[in-house]
Amino acid sequence: MKILITGAKGFIGNNLIAELKNRKYMDIFEYDRDTDITLLDEYCKQADFVFHLAGVNRPKEQSEFMECNFGFTSTLLDTLKKYKNNCPLMISSSIQAELDNLYGKSKKAGEDLLVDYSKETGTNVLIYRFPNVFGKWCRPNYNSAVATFCNNIARDLPITLNDPSVVMNLVYIDDVVNELINALEGKENRSGDYCKVPIVHTITLGEIVELIYSFKKSREERSIPDMSDAFAKKLYSTYLSYLPEDQFSYRLKMNVDNRGSFIEFIKTPDRGQVSVNISKPGIIKGNHWHHTKNEKFLVVSGEGVIRFRKIDLDKIIQYFVSGDKMEVVDIPTGYTHNIENLGDTDMVTIMWANEPFDPEKPDTYYLEV
Template structure:
């Protein structure tokens, strides 16, 4: 079992990598890292000495001063190198750099020089290094106004703001989970490559991305409709957009009921894509679920009985409680990386309709059991 540590563990890419490594408990042991370790030689030395592999992601991306960015990134890398030397570490170091290495700015210079410094350490001390040169990364839970323009647009569109485009350039992009799988593949390979250019998986104009996000806002956020998703990029972008919705305020969403002397009619879901629709009955005081997904889009619709739906992002302690009653049918959509369950809190059987965007495949279920 490889012992993996991640500097920047609580950052955008670091958080996704940390959580994904947790899906392979028989292969990887995660060694926790906190940013305070950089200020305490004994703690960073202890961390380094425990690791077979260190993924160095800790860095500053944005600041009003380019000099602050440069100095911060160089200093963080140097502190890691000092710890590697003090502990005589032979760990495999994977360091994230950026395609901005090619640009004439201090951020790109800081990333290139940091990568080169790690390579020099490896050459002089018998270590191993993989220098990951990474294009623009987007995905769920990115920090707006910091990690990417997509994070900013998603935040603005889910908070009643209107995004603007400064330069409508063509941007090479990679989804964070695609990047994470690249990193894990390099960890498994054990090869080490001082300069490894990670391929972008798509290239889009900024205006194309914004048009898709505006469509998600109109169709999904405002209308409850699952929009047409033409390819994997649009699927990933949609899951990214969904992660910025304020679930506390938005859900549960009540259905529109059409009633007449015969009874009532409710449209449960309008789809631009396919998937699998099913229903369940649940007896009183029974809980279903307690699992999460990393890619699936899912809707829980309560049509009869009383239910408590609970959500919790797997790396937080906050539990979101949603109470639904079949007398006013409503739904809650389940975001990726949130473990979730549904409990019958009434006296009668609970009737729930479930829709998910892909048929269940036991060979690739994307279902990971974890208590809310």
């Protein structure tokens, strides 16, 4: 299948092409404003499907709205008609096509061209009126508030938030791309005269900004957002894509003593805490028990033994562990426990606890195994 994509270097175009290639669609004609115009004839002659994503929403001159959003659409359709190519055609429109502004009028004019073209040629036309689209590779300080907020907050730059109560309807770029590929395969999601992305997130601008600031703070607090919230998960992925390239990493606090070190890696309010424990040869750590707190230990390097004793019994239980075998050991409540490095190198243990450490309520009681 030969696929023509106009606006190939734009936000949606970039993401669509990347995923098409992932799915082994390799015969892609990429057309953008700097492409040799003579190639349009050849592309329109051969195309089996057209994604018409080209458009302008922040022109230097107001006249560019009609020139690009209407004018180029007209050129594209004329070229397809020239070669009697009635392949399916998708157009990227906007919910603003319903509004009385220059951008909306130009988008509505482009839609009307496709409707007339469909009636004339019998072509299957797919008109998508996208709401706000967000995700990686969207240009900041252009036409996306989410992209601008992510970019500026990641760089400690100021943002402008005139009315935090404004309600936004947003679609995520991966959901958009998935829907467009469904359309390519004849499985578009139609609603009346238009097609749509089935997953739409509704949230206020103020809530978006609050979330993004929490993402920035999470790196300092070694926490991560609630990934069970679909929008927060998508927005967090988007935010990370705007990190300055010299700030991908961040330092963790190492609590070091003569026994080794202990480092808190990730803390979450609902999924507990992950830490890295390093024990020097011959060192025993632990000798405590918990009422409710429970843990999982995974030795990833070195060798040792984890010992347990129910606090009201004398029987000692031993589990020998090693980085040579990936084995998780659960630490049940009511058992005092310790871990000893039996090797001659540092032993590294990944430790998970079901709750972040709270110094006010540590639920940790010293008792020798």
